[in-house]
Amino acid sequence: MPEFAPAAYSIPLFVSALALTALAVFHAVSMWRQCRRLPLGDIMWSVFYVALLLVVGIFCLLGGIDAEAGILDLGAYAVALFLCGTITLMRNRISDGMAELPIKLRAALRAVAIVCVIAFVSIVSAWMIDYVWLDTSGSIQLQYFAVTVLLFALASVALYFLGQRGGALVTFVPLCAVGFGIAQYFVVMFKGTPIMPTDLLSLKTAGAVASGYNYVLTPKMVVALCATAVCACSLSLIRPNYRSFSRRTRAITAGASTLVGVVLLVALGGLFNTVKLEDAIEFEYDRWMPITTYQTLGFAPAFIEVAQDLKIPEPEGYDKQQTAVLLDQLVEEFDSTMGVASERLAAEAQFSDIKPTVIAVMNETFSDMSIYEAVREAGYGGPQFYSSLEGTLQRGTLMVSVVGGGTANSEFEFLTGNSMAFIGTGKYPYQLYDLSESDSLVKQFKQLGYGTVAMHPQSAVNWKRSSVYEQLGFDRFLSIEDFESAPVYHSGATDASTYDKILELLEQDAAPQFIFDVTMQNHSGYGEGSVPAEDVVGLDVAGVDDPAALSELGVYLACINRSDQDLAYFIEKLKGVDRPVALVFFGDHQPGLAGTLADSLYADAAQLDREFKKHESTYMVWTNYEVAGTGFGQVRTTSSSQLAAQVLYALGAPLTDRQKADLVLGQSVGAINLLGYIGADGLRYELGTDSPYRETIAQMQAIQYLRFTEKLGQ
Structure with missing residues (x-):
């Protein structure tokens, strides 16, 4: 049987569409000649079948048809739809025939x-x-x-x-x-x-990024x-x-x-x-x-x-007054312990004096894939500059609640300090809730006299950011219109172009600022041709047999290498800025291909362990000045909901009562996400299961319900 190009598959579809159109026209003319009213439905049904034929035909014409579909399959589809259209146009004859039957039988x-x-x-x-x-x-x-x-x-x-x-x-x-x-x-x-x-x-958001896929x-x-x-x-x-x-x-x-x-x-x-x-x-x-x-x-x-x-569940046995008392007790505990540590007191005095600008970069899909041993053994050592950067205040593994997508939830956790663990699976707070009354890192900086700017080189309507950022307290939001002439790599404006915009903001205003940058460059998908061929990282990962997954991995790593280079550029620029600056840099989630890697490489591991692996990102905190105190340079696993409080503590910035309580509880539960948490013993626990930290988790949930959910009016 001869082989045909995919475009040839469209021929029977277009022929059938044309034939059905001609039949519909003939039907309309016949009705007119018989002086019978042409039901609009007859035309609309024909348009429906023709549309189904044309949609598949156009996909074939553009080569968007799977190789397993042959011309005979498409021919059968064309014939079937033509017959459906023909039967529909004959329905008047069927109705006329039914009219000849006795009324009761007809009914x-x-x-x-x-x-x-x-x-x-x-x-x-x-x-x-x-x-x-x-x-x-x-x-x-x-x-x-x-x-x-x-x-x-x-x-x-x-x-x-x-x-x-x-x-x-x-x-x-x-x-x-x-x-x-x-x-x-x-x-x-x-x-x-x-x-x-x-x-x-979030259909607008989905539509905005859908063009990146085949x-x-x-x-x-x-x-x-x-x-x-x-x-x-x-x-x-x-x-x-x-x-x-x-x-x-x-x-x-x-x-x-x-x-x-x-x-x-x-x-x-x-x-x-x-x-x-x-x-x-x-x-x-x-x-x-x-x-x-x-x-x-x-x-x-x-x-x-x-x-x-979808509704946020009320914690079991929740009592508003008791939770308020608990919060006060935790604040007192912080004030008498962590709050009076010599390093913290020194940092507090310094922060009050210099008011450093704080820049938070949530880098799209940035993660270190060398956490997968087989990827590391195949020759990939992770983002080189990022991994070797010296002088970080704090760095380590960041537990996030999403993988492959759902950027807004990592963003939400960082900016509000609320964990998706207590909100639930499949929920996007940016889409569901009015956050005007919610506490946020943004409002906190504004109360300190900071200017607040958010930026994301994509459509402002994505994840409702245009309205959510206003609710969270940002003074300005720079979106795609502000990056019209920016250079592009892979899926959008380069990371470096957003860093240049940050440097421009620093030059324009000498006052302290909080700047939140959500990059776009590394957004999925990772199809061939989306980055220069010479940038693709070719790896033969033992245990991964899917060529498509390896191809995507190569493109993804090319994006990370480019991000790593841009970060090196940004750090070098910040070193030369004549003002104190703190940089918080973290990845929102791993790419979707992490599912293939984890399931292939850890097939024998417990499901919870595989899921934890997929939901592991990375972060670091760096400053261009020496933070007062000497006890803060450390490697620490944390979560996107706990990161902001830890950064503010290390910098010596004022803390809210909620953040003080979270820091105390964080000594027992070092990281938490939608899957579970990591206890002080270093072990992983699934949410809802018994553990030595069950009471701590219950306290964290109750406090979040008090300080977040109650304000939503649920």
């Missing part, structure tokens, strides 16, 4: 047809949504599949009545199923995580789109039958149908708010590895379980 057949079609569409939609993205969709247990079918059936019935007992609106069910299935496929492939409810609140239609997607067309064809045959009714009867029937549809939708909303799906199906949602829940239950039930878990 009975219509009722049976409606039930069968809705059942068929619900089952096919439930199958499609997981078939597209999940390799083992057939392994989903029948009771969980039945839950998905039931949910789609209820939605279909509601839309049936809202659509005046026609099938047009019900088409949204298979369309949403195939749409979410395809989106889930790409999200899992690119980020290693499933679609979460809060992702729907999209290829798989054979499964083509099959699912074909199934969508078959569902639409079946639904097109369900038509409102009001023509024989009087105007008054039509109005009453339409009103009653709308009312029933609204009642059903309200009932569905009520079920969501009153029935916890997790309890109803007796399945515990995996809060730190949610993709396993999606793989077990299927997309729809898992998505609902996560959505029902």
Whole structure:
């Protein structure tokens, strides 16, 4: 059988689209010649099928079709959609034939047809949504599949009545199923995580970064789109039958149908708010590895379980007054111990005198992949300048709550001191909450008389930063418009261009400033050609057999090397600045390919250990002046929610009561993230399990609830 270029696959699709268009035109002309009214629906259904043909055809034309799909597969798809369109255009003849039957028989057949079609569409939609993205969709247990079918059936019935007992609106069910299935496929492939409810609140952010990925239609997607067309064809045959009714009867029937549809939708909303799906199906949602829940239950039930878990849970046995007393006690303990240490007192006096500018750089996807022994053994020693920089005040491993994406949550933890461990999986506070009343590092510096500036060389709407930064207290926000002429590397403006902007701010204002820089250069994906070929780091990592993963690793390491060079440039510039400056530099998370590395290289390790490995980033604190006191230069594992308090303590800056309490508790729990925590004994513990530090964790959660959640008005 001859081989064809992917572009040739589009030929049967475009031919079928053209033929269906011609058939629709012929149908319209025939109706006109017969002096019959042409239903708008006939044209709209034809447009729907033509659109499905053109979408796949354009992907083929652009080479965006998986190699496993052959021209015969695409030809079959073209024929199937042409037949669906033809059947839909013949529905008038079917209706005319039904009209010849006795009224009771006609009504009975219509009722049976409606039930069968809705059942068929619900089952096919439930199958499609997981078939597209999940390799083992057939392994989903029948009771969980039945839950998905039931949910789609209820939605279909509601839309049936809202659509005046026609099938047009019900088409949204298979369309949403195939749409979410395809989106889930790409999200899992690119980020290693499933679609979460809060992702729907960040569609602008997703759209802004989506251009960095390559999209290829798989054979499964083509099959699912074909199934969508078959569902639409079946639904097109369900038509409102009001023509024989009087105007008054039509109005009453339409009103009653709308009312029933609204009642059903309200009932569905009520079920969501009153029935916890997790309890109803007796399945515990995996809060730190949610993709396993999606793989077990299927997309729809898992998505609902996560959505029902969005509210921040109140700590068990929480008492507001007792927590306030606890906070006071911890503050007293700090004031009598850590607060009177000689190093701290010396640093306090110095800080009050010099008011150093504080620069925090959250470097996009910056991490040290040499933590993976096999990567190190393959010849990669980590970012050279960063690793060898001398004179750091503090540095070490940074435990974060995200991997492969979710930058805003690392940002949130650092700027507010709140841990995602006590907020929950799948939540993005930037998207969910009004942070105007929340304490923040920004507001803290403003109270000290600092100017506050945030910068990110991307769209200001990403993660709602344009409004969130204002809520957190920033005076200014420099976004993509302020970097229009900046040099670009990989995914955006270079790190160095943001550093130049910081240096410019320092030159413009001699007063102390707090500057927060969120870089963009290293953002995923890491496809071939996204960096110069000579920059790619070629490694043969023992234990990693996936060529695509190794290719991505090479591109990613090229980005890190470039960031390392830019950091060296920035440090050298800061050394020459005639004012005291403290630099806090940290990576927000590891790239999504960390999942492949950890799972391949540590297949025999406990799942918790693998997850901790993936959620390990790095940080360092450096100053261009000598901080008073001598006891602060250290290597320490911490977390993004605890970092700011530790930096302020080391610099001698004033601390809030919350930060003082966190520093005291941090002596027992040195790092915490969404997965678990590291105790003073150096061991890792999963959240919710018994440990010597269970009481400390409970205290941390209660204080965060008091100082953060209570202010949200939940």
